[in-house]
Amino acid sequence: MHDFTWLPHQGLQIIFVFFLTFIIGLEREAKKQDDDHISFGGVRAYPLIGLIGFAIGAVSDGQFLLIPVGLIVIALFLLMAFWHKLKTSGYSSITTYMAALSTYLIGVSIFKDLFWIAATLTVINVLLLELKAGLEQLAKRIDEGEILTFAKFLMLLAVILPLLPNESYTQYQIDPFKIWLVVVAVSTVSYGSYVLQRLSKGAKGLLLTALLGGLYSSTVTTIALARKSQEEDAPKLFSGVILMASGMMYLRVIVLLALFNPIIMRILLIPFVSLALISLVGGYIWSRLGEVGLHDVQHDSKARNPLEIRSGLVFAMLFVVMLIVTKLAIEYLGNNGIYTLGLIMGIADVDPFIMGLTQSVPSLTPGTVAAVGILIATSSNNVAKGFYAYTLASKETARTTFLLLIGLALAGLLAASWLVL
Numbered sequence: 132m133h134d135f136t137w138l139p140h141q142g143l144q145i146i147f148v149f150f151l152t153f154i155i156g157l158e159r160e161a162k163k164q165d166d167d168h169i170s171f172g173g174v175r176a177y178p179l180i181g182l183i184g185f186a187i188g189a190v191s192d193g194q195f196l197l198i199p200v201g202l203i204v205i206a207l208f209l210l211m212a213f214w215h216k217l218k219t220s221g222y223s224s225i226t227t228y229m230a231a232l233s234t235y236l237i238g239v240s241i242f243k244d245l246f247w248i249a250a251t252l253t254v255i256n257v258l259l260l261e262l263k264a265g266l267e268q269l270a271k272r273i274d275e276g277e278i279l280t281f282a283k284f285l286m287l288l289a290v291i292l293p294l295l296p297n298e299s300y301t302q303y304q305i306d307p308f309k310i311w312l313v314v315v316a317v318s319t320v321s322y323g324s325y326v327l328q329r330l331s332k333g334a335k336g337l338l339l340t341a342l343l344g345g346l347y348s349s350t351v352t353t354i355a356l357a358r359k360s361q362e363e364d365a366p367k368l369f370s371g372v373i374l375m376a377s378g379m380m381y382l383r384v385i386v387l388l389a390l391f392n393p394i395i396m397r398i399l400l401i402p403f404v405s406l407a408l409i410s411l412v413g414g415y416i417w418s419r420l421g422e423v424g425l426h427d428v429q430h431d432s433k434a435r436n437p438l439e440i441r442s443g444l445v446f447a448m449l450f451v452v453m454l455i456v457t458k459l460a461i462e463y464l465g466n467n468g469i470y471t472l473g474l475i476m477g478i479a480d481v482d483p484f485i486m487g488l489t490q491s492v493p494s495l496t497p498g499t500v501a502a503v504g505i506l507i508a509t510s511s512n513n514v515a516k517g518f519y520a521y522t523l524a525s526k527e528t529a530r531t532t533f534l535l536l537i538g539l540a541l542a543g544l545l546a547a548s549w550l551v552l
Contacts, residue, residue, distance in 0.1 A: 144185065148241050151253040152181030152234050158257050159227060171212045171227050177234050180205060184238025198239055205235050226263070230256050284322075287443070288315050303455050304490070310454075313486045314447050316390055320383060321347050341372035341414075345379025350480075352376040353516040357524035357532070366527035371418025373520060374535045377513055378410025384485060384509065392489035398502040402546040410539060417535070446483065453487035458495065466500050473504040477511025484508055503547045510543035 156177030163173060172180075187201035209228040216223035233256055240249040259266070292315065297308035324346035327339075337356070344352030353373050360369040381403040388396035453476070460468030469488075476484035485508065488501040517536035521529045 141189070144241050144244075145182070147246065147249070148181045148185045148238050149178050151237055151241075151249060152178045154253060155230060155234055155256050155260075158260050159230070162260070171209070171216070172231055177231065180231055180234045181238040184235040185242045186238075188239045188242030202232065202235055206232060226260065230260060281322075284318070287311075303458050305451060305454065306490075309490065310447055310450055313391065313450055313489075314443050316387060317446065317482055317486065318443055320386060337368065337372045337418075338375075338415075341375040342379055345376035346383050349376045349380040350512065350516055350519070353532075354519050354523060357520040357522075357528070360524045360528040364525075366525065366531055367420050368418045369524065369528045370520075370531040370535055371414040371416075371420075373516075373532050374410050374414035374417065374539065377516060377536060377539060378407045378414060380509065380512070381407040381410070384481075384505070387482075387486065388489065391486065392492055392501075394492055394498040395489065395501050395505065398498050398550070399505060402502075402506065402543075402550070406539065406542060406546065409542065414535075449480070449483040450486055453483040454490060457484070457487045457491055461491065461495050466503075469496065469500055469504040470507050473506075473508035474511050477508040477513075478515045481505075481508045481512050499550055503550050506543050506547035506550070510540040510547070513537075513540040513543065 153174060156172065156174040159171075159177065160173035183201065183205065184198075187197055191197040209231055213223055213225065213228050233252055237249045237252050240246075240252065292308070292311055295307040295311055297306065299306045324343045327343050340356070341352065344355070353376060356369055356373050356376070360366070363369070385396060385400065385403045385407075388399065457469070457472065460472050464471070473484060485505050488496065488504060492498050492501045513536045517533040517540070520532035520536065523529075524532055
């Protein structure tokens with residue numbers, strides 16, 4: 132290993148400043164050759180700005196005022212360059228000049244030994260500058276209403292959530308903070324899938340619809356695909372992708388369990404991963420047996436935005452109700468109460484029931500009992516989806532889908548009986 136003790140600490144800092152800022156300058160130099168709108172800075176200007184920031188930090192000798200003064204001076208030079216470009220060509224992007232200001236702060240950060248911040252600023256700068264076209268296309272593909280909805284979600288997450296009391300109330304141990312945290316977590320998993328569906332615009336056919344839709348809501352996806360099957364003569368294709376969507380449900384639930392109750396997650400990890408693999412591999416193979424390919428049928432998802440405030444409030448109320456009902460079932464009916472509740476809730480929505488169980492293990496319910504209840508609920512949900520498909524799908528698709536989902540439900544019950552034994 133090389134020994135750099137002979138090199139002063141300031142020398143290492145200068146080398147680091149030059150290295151990071153040179154990367155930004157290199158990216159700008161390459162872009163200048165392809166974009167006439169970029170006229171400021173390159174492999175020389177950006178390292179110099181970073182070194183100026185470092186030097187001002189070094190000579191400030193603890194006087195913080197010199198650092199913002201240096202930033203203002205650099206900003207004035209950048210303003211002159213921006214104004215000149217605007218007058219000569221009629222157009223100038225401000226992004227390049229903001230990157231230059233950020234480069235100054237990289238030099239200051241390294242003087243303060245904030246190497247992680249400096250490296251992070253460099254990476255973010257290069258990504259934002261290099262991915263300009265992709266980011267602009269992304270902005271065009273996202274609806275304005277969804278941006279507003281996401282802003283409201285951030286408000287609920289970053290503003291309201293920290294203000295909620297993190298303590299239990301009433302005999303049912305209702306904790307406002309934990310309740311809303313569950314709502315945020317479930318909505319976030321669904322929203323990630325929802326955004327990817329919206330961005331894909333059905334361009335990848337039914338395969339992507341099944342995978343992402345299953346993460347969003349396997350029930351909603353089953354209903355949508357069952358209706359779509361009325362328009363296409365491809366029963367094996369649609370029954371296969373519906374089975375795959377149900378397989379994604381198991382992966383979604385295991386992620387939520389890992390976040391909120393690792394005890395249940397460890398018990399269900401092998402059964403759920405096995406059921407997911409059976410569904411995904413089996414569904415894919417079955418869908419390939421048909422005459423129509425996975426990418427030949429397009430489907431534009433009409434899934435509802437899971438971050439709508441009303442949806443979050445409804446889920447929160449359902450979650451509170453399930454907390455109370457679950458505790459009453461445990462108190463008066465014991466294990467059979469959990470199993471019966473799972474059977475009933477599987478017909479509607481399994482998420483409130485599952486997340487309610489995460490709050491009762493291990494204080495009120497053994498982990499194995501909760502795991503069996505969840506397996507029963509997911510199996511019941513698969514049966515319900517089978518009936519939905521049987522009612523809404525084309526004749527041949529309905530029979531095949533019903534049998535596949537009933538088989539998946541029986542596999543889940545078999546896993547539940549194995550846990551009981």
